[in-house]
Amino acid sequence: MHELFLTAHIGEEDCPKALQILQGYCAMSPTSILRRRLYWNGPLLHNRGLDPTFITAQGQRARFWSSLSEQLIRQAYTVLLLYDVTRDQFPKAYTPAEEKPELDCDAIQGTLLWTDLPDPANPRPVNSRLLMTIEGEKGLCNLLESSSYKFTGEVVEEGYRFVHDYVVIYLTRYLDVPTEFQEMEYKGKPKVNKTMPSFESLAPFDSENKWILTASLQVLAASDLEHMQKGTDELMKIKADFEGCFDFQMKDRHIFDTRVKQ
Amino acid sequence: MSTLPTQFSVSLRSWPLSDGGPSKTLPSLIQRINSQRGGFLDLDEDELREEIAREEAGAGTEPGAGEDDDAASLEEGEEKLDRVKELATARDEMLAQIEYAMFALDFVSLLISKDQPNQASLSISPFLREHVGMGTLGADKVQTSKVTEAQREDNKRIAKGWKIQNLNKTADSILASATRLEKEIELETAYWKQVLTISENGWAICRLPTEKHTLGVRFGFSEAGPIFKNRSLAALRREPDGSISLDQGLAPSEPQSVRVRIYSNGEQTGCSIMPSAITDAAPVEARIRQARNAIFEAELWHELSRESRTLQAMGVRCKGDTIICPISPAKDVVLDLVILDSYAPEPSGNDDKLAEGISLALHLLQSYAHRQNFVRRTKPPGPLTSFKRTSAPYALLRYLITRANHQATLSRVHTLFHGICSILTTVSHLPRLNCTVTEPPSELPPNLTATETTVVALFEQIQAQVTVSLSDSCTLSMKIRTSRYPLSTSNFNLSLEPANCVLQESCRPPGIVDQWYKAYDYILFVTSCALASSFTSLPTGNEEASAEGNSTPASRWEPTTRPHIIRLVRPNQDMRQQLRSKQASFSLTPVSPPGGKNMQSGLKLRVNWECIGDLSERPSTALEHLDPGEALAWKVAKGEGFYEWIIMEGENEVVGRGASGREGSLGLDTPIKSLKEVMELAAST
Numbered sequence: 001m002h003e004l005f006l007t008a009h010i011g012e013e014d015c016p017k018a019l020q021i022l023q024g025y026c027a028m029s030p031t032s033i034l035r036r037r038l039y040w041n042g043p044l045l046h047n048r049g050l051d052p053t054f055i056t057a058q059g060q061r062a063r064f065w066s067s068l069s070e071q072l073i074r075q076a077y078t079v080l081l082l083y084d085v086t087r088d089q090f091p092k093a094y095t096p097a098e099e100k101p102e103l104d105c106d107a108i109q110g111t112l113l114w115t116d117l118p119d120p121a122n123p124r125p126v127n128s129r130l131l132m133t134i135e136g137e138k139g140l141c142n143l144l145e146s147s148s149y150k151f152t153g154e155v156v157e158e159g160y161r162f163v164h165d166y167v168v169i170y171l172t173r174y175l176d177v178p179t180e181f182q183e184m185e186y187k188g189k190p191k192v193n194k195t196m197p198s199f200e201s202l203a204p205f206d207s208e209n210k211w212i213l214t215a216s217l218q219v220l221a222a223s224d225l226e227h228m229q230k231g232t233d234e235l236m237k238i239k240a241d242f243e244g245c246f247d248f249q250m251k252d253r254h255i256f257d258t259r260v261k262q
Numbered sequence: 263m264s265t266l267p268t269q270f271s272v273s274l275r276s277w278p279l280s281d282g283g284p285s286k287t288l289p290s291l292i293q294r295i296n297s298q299r300g301g302f303l304d305l306d307e308d309e310l311r312e313e314i315a316r317e318e319a320g321a322g323t324e325p326g327a328g329e330d331d332d333a334a335s336l337e338e339g340e341e342k343l344d345r346v347k348e349l350a351t352a353r354d355e356m357l358a359q360i361e362y363a364m365f366a367l368d369f370v371s372l373l374i375s376k377d378q379p380n381q382a383s384l385s386i387s388p389f390l391r392e393h394v395g396m397g398t399l400g401a402d403k404v405q406t407s408k409v410t411e412a413q414r415e416d417n418k419r420i421a422k423g424w425k426i427q428n429l430n431k432t433a434d435s436i437l438a439s440a441t442r443l444e445k446e447i448e449l450e451t452a453y454w455k456q457v458l459t460i461s462e463n464g465w466a467i468c469r470l471p472t473e474k475h476t477l478g479v480r481f482g483f484s485e486a487g488p489i490f491k492n493r494s495l496a497a498l499r500r501e502p503d504g505s506i507s508l509d510q511g512l513a514p515s516e517p518q519s520v521r522v523r524i525y526s527n528g529e530q531t532g533c534s535i536m537p538s539a540i541t542d543a544a545p546v547e548a549r550i551r552q553a554r555n556a557i558f559e560a561e562l563w564h565e566l567s568r569e570s571r572t573l574q575a576m577g578v579r580c581k582g583d584t585i586i587c588p589i590s591p592a593k594d595v596v597l598d599l600v601i602l603d604s605y606a607p608e609p610s611g612n613d614d615k616l617a618e619g620i621s622l623a624l625h626l627l628q629s630y631a632h633r634q635n636f637v638r639r640t641k642p643p644g645p646l647t648s649f650k651r652t653s654a655p656y657a658l659l660r661y662l663i664t665r666a667n668h669q670a671t672l673s674r675v676h677t678l679f680h681g682i683c684s685i686l687t688t689v690s691h692l693p694r695l696n697c698t699v700t701e702p703p704s705e706l707p708p709n710l711t712a713t714e715t716t717v718v719a720l721f722e723q724i725q726a727q728v729t730v731s732l733s734d735s736c737t738l739s740m741k742i743r744t745s746r747y748p749l750s751t752s753n754f755n756l757s758l759e760p761a762n763c764v765l766q767e768s769c770r771p772p773g774i775v776d777q778w779y780k781a782y783d784y785i786l787f788v789t790s791c792a793l794a795s796s797f798t799s800l801p802t803g804n805e806e807a808s809a810e811g812n813s814t815p816a817s818r819w820e821p822t823t824r825p826h827i828i829r830l831v832r833p834n835q836d837m838r839q840q841l842r843s844k845q846a847s848f849s850l851t852p853v854s855p856p857g858g859k860n861m862q863s864g865l866k867l868r869v870n871w872e873c874i875g876d877l878s879e880r881p882s883t884a885l886e887h888l889d890p891g892e893a894l895a896w897k898v899a900k901g902e903g904f905y906e907w908i909i910m911e912g913e914n915e916v917v918g919r920g921a922s923g924r925e926g927s928l929g930l931d932t933p934i935k936s937l938k939e940v941m942e943l944a945a946s947t
Contacts, residue, residue, distance in 0.1 A: 001645060027484055028640045166643045218645040227646045234646075 003115070003131040004124075004231045005216035006239060006248040010171065012209040021245060022162045022169055030160035030171075036083045037157050037174070038105070038141070038192060040149040041260045042076035049073040051146045061134070068114060068132050076260035079149070081140050082111040085156075090199040100195040106142050111135045118253035119222075126235050127250050128222065141192055151192055153182070156202055166217045167234055173211045175202035213246055215239075376400035449504035456506050456546060457498060465550060470497055479508075481554040483561075485632040485639070487653060490561045496553060498546075506546045508553060517552050517602040519559045520566070522621040524613035525594045532613025534621035539602035562628050563599040568655040576663050576750065587659050589666040595620055623665075623720075624658055630717045631656035660746050661721040668724045668744035671752040674778060675699065675728055675742065677911060681865035682789055682850065685907045688916040689867065689937035691793065696731040702741070730785075732792035736763040738771075740781065754781035758788070765791055768825035786850040791825035793867075794848045797941055798828050817945055819846070829874075830945055844901065846871040846944050853908060868906035869937070871944035905940040 010018050019030060049069035058065050072079070083105055091100040116130035141151075159172030181197040182190050215238045219227045239248040299305050368390050375382035375396045383396065409417075457477060461467045466480040482494015497509040508515075517539040524532035537555070540548050570578045570585045577588045585597040593613075635653075679697040702725055706718055724745075730738040741755040756771040769788045775781050798821045817832040822845070830844040846869055853864040903922030909915070918934035921927045922943055928935070935943070 026640075028636070031640065161642070163640050163643060166646050168642055217643070220645045220647070227648075231646050 001131050001133075002128055002219045002222040002228070003216055004126045004128045004219060004228070004235055005214055006126050006235050007251050008213040008242075008246040008248045010211040010213050010246070012211065015171070015211050018171060018211070018213065018246070019160060022160075022171065025241070026162040026164045026169065028162060030162055033157070033159040033161055033172075034085055034087065035157050036081075036085055036103075036105075036154055036196075038081040038083070038154045039152045040079050040081065040144045041152050042072055042079065043148040043150075044076045044260060044262065046148065047073060047076050049147065051143060054143050054146070064132075064134055068112075068134065071114065071116070071130070071132065077114060077116075078152075078258045078260055079144070080113040081105065081144070082113055082157075083108060085196070087199060090196045093198040093200060095198070097195070102194055103196060104194065105192055106139045109136045109138055110140045112137065112140055115256065115258055117257050117259060120253065124228070124232050125250055126232050127253060127256070128228070129253075129256065130222070131218070151190060153177075153190055154193065155205055156196075164238070165234070166231070167238055168214075168216050169238070170214045170216070171211050172214070173209065174205035176205050177202060213248075215248060372396075372399045373401050449500065449502075452504035453500045453506060460498070460506075460547060460550065463547060465547075467498075468495075470495065473497070479550055481550050482557050483554075483632055485635040486557070486561050487564070490557055490564075494554075494557055496550070508546060508549045510553060514560075515553065515556070517556050518563075518599055519555070519602055520562050520621070520624065521598050521600045522617045522624070523596040523598075523608070524611070524617045524620075525596055526592055526613065530596075530608070531611040532615070532617040533608035533611065534614075534617040536600065536605055536607070537602065539605075558625075558628070559599065562624060562658075563597075565628065565631070565656045566597055566624070566658055569657070569659050572655060573659055573663070576660075578659060578663075585659075587662065589663065590670060595662070620662065623662060626713075626717060627658045627661055627721070628656060630714065630721075631658070633714060657746060660750060664724060664744055664746045664750040665721060667750050668726075668742075668752060671742060671744065671778060672699065672726055674782075675726075675740075678782065678785065678865070679728070679730065681909050681911070682785075684909050684914065685850075685865060685867045685916055686793075688907055688909075688918070688934060689940075691796070691937050696729075698729050700727050700729070701725065702727050730789075732765070732789065733796060735760075736765050736792060738785065738788055740785070751776065752778070754778070756781060756784055764795060765825065768821075782852075786852075787826065790848040790850045790867075793937070794826045794828050794846075795821060797846075819941070819945070843874055844871055844944065845874050846941065853910075863912075864908060864910040866906050866908045868904060869940050869944065870904045872902040903944065905935060905943075907934070 023029060049072045050065060052069075055062050055065040055069060071077075083103070085103070089101050089103060112134045114132045118127045118129040122128075144151075154177055156175040156177065157172055158175060159170055162169040162171075177193070178197060178201055181193070181201070183193050185191045215235055217231050217234060219231050222228060235248075242248060295302060295305065364387070367385055368387050371382040371386035372390060372394065375386060376399065379396050383391070386396070457467060460479060468478055468480060470476045470478040477498045478495050479498055480495050482490060484491065486494065493510075493513045497511070499507045499509050501507050517537075519536055521536060522534040523530055540552050544552075566585055567580065570580050570587070573587075579586045583598055587595045587597070589595055595617075676699065679699075683697055705723065706715055710718065725741065725743040728738075728740040728742065730740075732738055737759045739757050739759055742752050743755070744750065744752040753774055753776045755774045757773075758766050758769070758771050765788060769784075769791045771788075772780065772784055775784075797819045799818045817830055819828040820831050822829050824847075826849065827845055827847045830846070832843075849868050849870075851866050851868070853866045900923035903920060905918065905920030905922075905928065907916050907918045909917075916934065919928060920935070920940070
């Protein structure tokens with residue numbers, strides 16, 4: 001799958017107004033999204049992709065896993081595991097540890113998301129990148145651990161999703177889990193938290209607490225030039241519609257680099 | 263020119279080039295004489311000779327004459343140079359004057375070119391002729407004014423009067439404008455007040471895409487089909503009195519509604535309630551609401567028409583401007599779109615409530631279809647494709663037919679089990695057969711609104727569960743599920759519980775069956791088998807002991823390989839007697855009313871008993887075919903007989919009749935026997 005997207009930034013104070021504008025534009029109430037984003041780094045050495053025994057056990061979905069594994073073998077990438085959470089699963093401040101709701105990521109269904117480095121500059125005025133998602137899977141943390149991936153940390157993603165024809169307009173911000181709440185296997189090696197800290201203790205990832213507005217759509221293959229052009233046109237129309245309101249831009253592709261560096 | 267003496271005459275002739283003295287030509291000499299001596303009139307030869315002599319003498323007597331000559335020639339040279347310069351300056355001056363003269367000539371030529379073009383063309387410069395053109399300037403004689411001072415004064419007074427008159431007119435005009443403006447403000451205020459009220463009541467106000475300066479109200483539904491969505495905007499125009507009129511453009515604006523009528527066996531027996539059209543004087547909001555209802559009804563009718571074309575297999579027909587949808591063998595729903603302005607109310611009928619219910623259901627289903635459209639539209643889209651999204655017809659009549667089929671199935675189930683329970687109660691069968699019909703909890707998707715939950719529960723997940731306790735240890739369970747596709751029919755999942763039930767082997771349930779008659783047959787069969795098995799007992803050790811102790815052991819019924827047939831066993835019988843053993847068979851079958859043609863409108867439980875000539879089992883034969891109506895005239899052999907209990911549909915009373923070899927005919931006049939009595943009779947005869 002190929003993703004075409006444009007990005008804009010919204011100040012915190014403009015967020016309510018932006019939501020109202022998008023609500024009118026898309027003729028829908030936003031779908032509220034709250035989820036954990038777990039970051040896993042692929043091994044720089046002896047990178048053999050995903051566990052082959054797991055892939056063969058997947059039956060009809062094996063080809064998706066197999067094609068993802070092929071991509072991950074090319075290069076060590078940071079892959080993401082996404083788990084939907086609700087506000088109730090964030091305990092209140094000063095809740096005793098034993099009363100905090102436990103979140104076992106392997107026991108619930110999650111989404112594995114991998115995105116490639118966006119394509120180099122081209123005549124298209126939008127960012128485009130290869131993207132693969134596998135949804136509704138359990139035991140993803142186990143899978144990545146068995147494939148020599150290292151958990152590096154997590155953030156909480158708070159967002160509002162709108163849909164306008166084929167374009168998804170997503171207003172989001174990231175919230176950092178405080179360091180003192182991060183569970184560690186040993187010093188320097190974090191592990192996936194079993195419980196979440198209180199929502200109020202989460203700190204915005206961006207120091208100015210800006211929100212990111214992304215307009216994106218997907219095209220089956222980059223080689224399908226007709227649809228790539230059509231997708232680009234759709235995004236440019238969105239950009240033109242919001243001219244003077246949101247400044248959608250094609251960003252430097254290295255901002256979205258997911259490759260693991262030495 | 264100021265440097266030159268005024269009397270000095272200038273020759274424009276070129277300066278003589280040779281240094282050999284003045285020219286000797288006659289014209290030049292005449293010219294020189296004219297200029298130096300003022301013509302020939304005052305010239306005298308003698309005077310000239312004297313003058314020459316004087317000059318020569320004066321030149322010969324002066325001392326240092328040679329040096330003086332040199333100086334004089336030098337001065338003369340300088341004087342000559344100054345003169346050249348002066349002459350050049352004078353020439354330039356002259357040329358400038360000529361240029362002015364030429365301009366003047368051009369001007370005059372252009373001026374007369376209007377009246378005398380031929381003459382002007384002789385003197386006008388080609389440049390002017392080309393760039394300005396002939397006749398572009400003219401002059402005329404203006405007559406001097408003949409207005410007298412008195413007239414001038416008069417004119418002044420007239421002007422003053424006009425001015426005053428116009429000022430008065432202007433003031434009046436301003437006053438009129440102010441009044442009009444004031445009125446306009448009042449009208450505009452009234453208009454905006456109404457617009458604000460409309461907006462505050464939840465209607466979306468926006469500018470018309472085609473007329474940016476006009477306000478419009480969006481009265482339709484955002485998730486309606488494209489045709490109706492585009493028609494759901496009306497202009498809010500201001501009337502001369504400040505009120506608002508609703509302008510729907512070319513779209514039909516008359517109020518309309520879908521009418522539901524019920525026809526039973528060809529006769530109209532019910533009609534839905536139709537709203538009445540509002541008057542022109544109604545408030546604007548009422549008109550907006552009516553426009554909304556009209557467009558909703560128009561879309562409903564459009565969708566019903568679309569769907570009816572896909573439901574031919576279910577008996578839905580389009581006839582003229584009506585849609586006919588059968589909901590039972592005797593009842594049809596007839597739908598049509600009526601214009602409310604010219605609608606006359608129908609007389610009330612027995613099925614008015616049914617018609618109204620169906621009408622409400624159709625409206626609810628259309629709203630539900632809109633919700634579904636919204637859910638589809640706001641779901642994260644897939645990748646971009648060339649495939650154009652098409653909208654399938656809404657499921658409206660299909661839901662209705664499905665629900666009607668389910669109701670009919672439940673009705674059949676109730677009738678069947680009511681009959682079985684009535685018969686078994688009459689025959690005093692223990693344990694009492696217990697039948698419950700429940701609706702299993704729906705597996706509803708999360709995040710549904712209350713309305714959606716109602717619609718899903720009513721139409722999406724149509725199921726019921728029937729539980730019948732056949733005996734203390736055996737329960738028949740039947741799950742009924744009616745699905746919309748492909749043909750809105752019910753399927754029946756039959757099972758016996760618990761898994762080690764005694765009937766599990768002999769009456770293995772068929773699992774899921776898609777025809778009612780299959781489930782019907784199985785239920786009757788398994789009930790017959792359960793009744794038969796309730797009289798059987800297994801041999802005990804007491805029988806042999808009783809035989810040794812010469813006491814009389816009780817005879818008993820034992821099961822056979824056919825679960826609805828049981829065989830009588832008498833422990834102390836010798837071989838000959840055993841060869842004359844008995845078997846009894848139980849059967850539950852549908853019966854037709856007298857004169858009915860294959861109509862299963864009743865239920866019959868029949869017990870046959872007969873002697874068997876050997877130990878091998880055989881099915882019942884002749885007694886099975888005995889018509890109940892002929893039972894009184896029928897004579898049975900000794901040791902054989904039958905008894906049957908019959909209940910007809912819609913009746914609560916069970917009738918019993920039979921015949922036995924010992925008691926003869928058991929007619930309707932005899933008290934109804936219980937099953938236990940019949941079995942004792944069967945065992946004894």
